[in-house]
Amino acid sequence: MARRRGSVWVAAVRTPVGACSAVLLGLVVALAVLAPLLWGDVAAAIDTDAIGQAPSGAHPFGTDSLGRDILLRTLVATRFSIGLAVLATAIGVGAGVVLGALPSVLPRWAGRLLTAVVNIAVAFPGLLLALFFAVIFGVGTHGAVLAIAFAMAPAFARLVQTLSASVAGRDFVDAARISGVGRTRLLVRHVLPNIGEPLLVNATIQAGAALLAFAGLSFLGIGVQAPDYDWGRLLREGLDGIYVNPAAALAPGAAVVLAGLAFNLVGETVAAVVGVRTRPGKRAAGPLPAPRPAAAEPPADDAVLVVENLQVAFPGPHGWTVPVRGVSFSVRAGEAVGVVGESGSGKSLTALAVSRLIERPGVVTADRLEFAGKPLADASDRELGTSLAMVFQDPMTSFNPARRVGRQLAEVSERHHGLSRRAAFARAIDRLAAVRVPAAARRARQYPHEFSGGMRQRAMIGMGLMGEPKLVIADEPTTALDVTVQRQVLRLLARTREAEGAAILLISHDIAVVSQTCERMLVMYAGRVVEDLPTAGLPGAARHPYTRALLATTVDLETDRDEPLAVIPGRPPEPDRVPAGCAFAARCPLATDRCREEDPQLEPTPDGHRVACWHPHEPAVGVLSGQSREEGAA
Template sequence: MALTTLSSPDSALTEEGGVAVASEQTRVAASARRRFVAVLRSPIGICAVAALIVVAFFAVFGPVLWGDVARQADLTQLSAKPSAHHLLGTDAGGRDVLARVLTATRLSIVTAVLAAALGVSVGVVIGLLPTIAPRRLGRLINSALGVALAFPALLLAIVVSITLGVGSVSVTLAIGLAMAPSFARLAQTLGASVTGRDFVAAARILGVSRPRILVRHVLPNVRDPLIVNASIGAGTALVAATGLSFLGLGVQAPEYDWGRMLNESVGSIYVNPAPALGLGAAIVFAGVTFALVGEVLARAFGLHRPSRRRRRQATHSAAASPVLHVADTPVLSVRDLRVEAPQERGWATPVRGVSFDIGRGEIVGIVGESGSGKSLTCMAVASLLEEPLHVAASSIRFEETELVVEGKLPGGQRSKALAHQLGTRLAFVFQDPSTSLNPALRVGTQVAEVGLLHGGLKRREAFHRAVDRLAAVRLSDPARRARQYPHELSGGMRQRAMIAMGLMVEPALMIADEPTTALDVTVQREVLALLRKVNREHGTAVMFVSHDISLVSSFCTRVLVMYRGAIVESLSTEDLAAGRAEHPYTRALVAAVPHMDAVPGTEFATITEDTEFPLDAVREEPV
């Protein structure tokens, strides 16, 4: 939950509401344009553009400006060393090497770009054909592709080049065809991830033809990574073409490219290194240019984001939010917790000054909708949030330990003592049990790890205890389960294993972030019963996060209601059940839950999307 909030700042912004429809329409286009401009203005963007201009200039004007000079043979200056007249010296025919290097730019670059374009085009066709071809043909193409991939690309290029006869055209074809299989595999993988999605299924149900699905639905969604890889591929093609020409399999006299020139100059490299070095510099420069352009395109398309590290001055609002419920012996006490996330412009505040206590042995529910900041609050308390998120609080006390140092949480660089404290006294159960366990490790090994790290146990003892803990969470046949891998367990069993991991030590607090959302109702009941048992037997306090207010109220003793990053109400389950909720948002949330005793056929209660609720908390009446 928290991760989706982070990775899609735009959707978080939409939820903020209040953005006019018309302006929003242009916003996405504008934001894409802004990202492109921002990337171009970054150092790497400026380098890429400058390098591209240089390469393009020589490719276009090289033969025009220096073509004649490059042809003039000065028979008095055969294989001359560099001089003021010939900056890189002359070749065996007495021709100026620098002029020839610049002139050869066009052929070398054009060969590389055309070969890459050919490779991508053929690759995309081969790679995406199986998605529209009949199943048998598709399988045949895939098998052929597998064989082609097993063949070393350069070897393939050499074979094709020899078969087609030497020359610049055959070199282009050879390298293009040699590159095709890897592009085909890329297109196939990207295509498969798109064709598995619901909108393709929807189009099929509508009766949209397969070629049309390919063109309208698949291609636009695989385009960006292919363009990026094509640009990087052009660099590879350049090196390959140069290599083939160097070996004498490529461009033939009287044509010349960098590879053929390198071949001619390498013989005298110890006598006259200048020509070879000049050529090397040209090849490296062009190759780096292609790679840079690829990187810039990737960033512009948002495929990989540059790590943004912005310094932020603490701008603390002096007005501390009220603490709605003060526990006598809190196991956790949070004061004025704020989480800020960088946006394209400025900062968003998904958690804005949250304060609460959790008493020993209490089961507290935190309820709120997606984007309300409930998961971020939990992650912040467990100091699991890191850059680029900014976490600040005036105080977070967990048992006797103050986690906040100078207004900040230690995050990744926590001290050993603190890591031990959190490792032994705090347990965290995540929402998705299929991703929170490492699929490559046995269940028992993962459960035992806590004992190894913090319990001071030997490997065998730890595993033994893990089996014991798996039995404690009522996992059938724990000794066998401990030796199984996560995929061999059902979702409910994995969630039990996660809880067992927490029970390797004696946790004072167990934070459960939507632990049953991915589970069926009957399994949900079992997992909650287990959490309750842990609470009863070990006195472990439970901080239970959920979007389902009816679930929270049927399981917890107290409920904190979160709305847009603030806790707006804290009330006991009895008050909630008796309809004594005071905050309008809490009331709306309760009203929106479908009831088992509603009149069939009536409309469902709703919260209109643009309703604004007050962010001010409802104060508890003094007891």
């Protein structure tokens, strides 16, 4: 883990922002350490023969009113200026963490009072607060440090409160609270460690702000006092003689700007490493792995979707990870096809690849990927927007919470059909009514949070029907819905298929839902289709041991409640650790040495199935449901 984190830092420093921040910060630190040692005495030496000189070869930025070299004084002031800014930041961050965390520990009334005080303080500009505290703590270095620190603390406390609130509702915090963990220990052990990274990023950026604030106070004469000096005091002295020597203010001003820029760029670099505003960068993953040859059945003439040897790969520090490898299938017009499998089997990634929603740095390759008789890569967004509909797993996150539902549906027709704003909204109301949303005209003017889960899912299907879809991809559309609403959503998909003539690609963990809704079922395991079979003969027609094991775990009204529930032993392999041979071999009771060494291809069978197995089950005529389940569990 340490090596991986180190490689992330190296990659961040190699970016333009990271390289610039590293150079600037290194220069600032080097000057802070070395400048007082090298030029401290020379910068403090008074030369009455060189008072107020203009820039020259001996004094690039001239001299001050006592004949001291301005450039050397600026370089020597680096240690004092940076040290005071870092000290003020440390005090301010510490005070902010305490103020932000105390409401979680104090009694409710005291916590609310402290929160109100922090909110009032945040409402005031930071510079005004710094001036106010400077009056309280007095003029001078110590007063300026405390003034800037306490002016910074309220904003940091608000950040801590916000981040703590986002973590406090997590399940692991509730579990710790139920187990009897006290408030203070809960805060220190469970809350603060999980918000440390954004606090670190903000603290780095705040150091630059503290540097500018300190320079401002010294410039106003209430910060550093003689004989000490920092960049702000040098800037004031330079401006006092700006008509005689304009360059005198240039050196401390440039130092303040460059040091502040260094702190801010370091904050950006830290943000990229810890995950805040992370941008995918180039990774040395090596050449893309060659797709595995996969046999594909000839698609039907009326196929609306043809997928042959589909592969989805993502780069990593140690090579490519291929979670979808060699998937081949087709969907005929008006056909309902289900895709089942455990979590991580590649179902959703396959759907996203078909929908062209795999984002960089992911790479999608295929021998053939056609939609409506046209290569998917050549299809325009307009064509996909009117012919392909996607129903996502969680409609709450798929709808924009800040916009009304009707306007979001209408946007589809405005962009893809060229309808006017009024006509598009009228069509949105019509589509909501078509998917059985009650009071569609009123509901179209409501926000997503005003819809129930089932109603949001219907609205999502309605969005897909704003065009004339030839294919509807439903990715776990019944997840987290109760049985009644689940049945309504499935019926709605069936009605959509009948009314619009659209094909359905239904992705689900629930094999019972797929068997009741679809005509054909694709079973995926470890990124591959291991069986393609009709649902009419289930469960006795299943040939692959994995399919039969899934069916064995399905519970229905005839399941013996006195017997333990069937489970599939073991777990699927990680996408970057798929073993040689059949990926299911480690969990399969029928596995042989051949299964562990050779990976079977998806081959057609005499009864119209396709199965990738060296030892497929041979179903007998009239096999009872219970018997086949016992064999699958075995």
